Amino acid sequence: MSVERVNAPGAADELEVRRMNLEDLDQVLTIEERSFPTPWTRQAFASELCENERALYLVAVEKGKVVGYVGMWLVLDEAHVTTLAVHPDRRRVGIGRRLLREAMHWARERGSRRMTLEVRVSNLGAQRLYQEEGFRRVGIRPGYYQDNDEDAVIMWKEDL
Numbered sequence: 001m002s003v004e005r006v007n008a009p010g011a012a013d014e015l016e017v018r019r020m021n022l023e024d025l026d027q028v029l030t031i032e033e034r035s036f037p038t039p040w041t042r043q044a045f046a047s048e049l050c051e052n053e054r055a056l057y058l059v060a061v062e063k064g065k066v067v068g069y070v071g072m073w074l075v076l077d078e079a080h081v082t083t084l085a086v087h088p089d090r091r092r093v094g095i096g097r098r099l100l101r102e103a104m105h106w107a108r109e110r111g112s113r114r115m116t117l118e119v120r121v122s123n124l125g126a127q128r129l130y131q132e133e134g135f136r137r138v139g140i141r142p143g144y145y146q147d148n149d150e151d152a153v154i155m156w157k158e159d160l
Contacts, residue, residue: 015095017102020057020069022049027066028059035085038147048082056110058102060086060095070099072107072115079107079160081117084126096126100133108160115160118144118152130155 020028025045032039048055054075060068068086072079081103086095107115118141119126127137135155144152 014062015067015098016061017058017098018061020045020049020059020071022046024059024066024069028069031066031069031085031087032083034088038145040083055082056103056106058099058106060099062090068095068099070103072103074107074110074112077111077113079103079112079115081115084117097129097133100129104133104157104160112160113158115157117155119155120145121151121153127153127155130157133157 025042028045029039029042032045045057048057048071052073054073055071056074057069057071059066066087067090068084070084071082073082081100084096084099084103086099104115115135117130117135119130121140131137135157137153138156139154141152141154143149
C-alpha cells in the first residue's frame with residue numbers, strides 16, 4: 001500500500017493508492033458515469049476484478065473516499081491502460097498523474113517494460129499529461145470510440 005503527499009494546489013494532505021476491490025465499485029461507478037459518455041457497467045468492472053487474471057486496477061483514496069482509478073492489462077512485458085478517471089471535483093490537482101505513475105510502478109514491478117494506451121483525439125488535457133510522463137504519439141485508431149465514432153490517439157511509453 002502506498003501513501004504519498006500530493007504536491008498540487010487543492011490536493012488533499014494524503015492520497016492512498018491501493019488495489020481496487022468490489023467494495024469500491026459504488027464510488028468507482030459514480031466517477032465512471034460522470035467521466036465518460038459510455039460508462040462501464042458494474043458487471044464489466046466486477047469481471048475485470050474477479051475473472052481477468054491479466055487485469056490490475058488501482059484506486060486513489062482521500063479521507064476514505066475513492067477519488068480516482070486506473071486499470072490496465074498486463075500481457076507479457078507490456079501494460080495496456082484500459083481506463084483512468086478522476087472525480088470531476090478533484091481534477092487538476094495531481095491525482096491523475098499520481099494514478100498514472102502508480103500504474104507504471106505496479107506494471108514495472110510485475111515485469112512490464114513498456115506501456116500503451118488510447119486517448120480521444122479531443123482530450124488534449126489527457127494527451128498533455130501522458131506526454132509529460134514520457135508517452136509518445138505513435139498512431140491513430142480511426143472510429144475507436146463507439147459513442148461518437150471519434151478517433152483515438154495511440155500512445156506508448158518505452159522503458160518503464
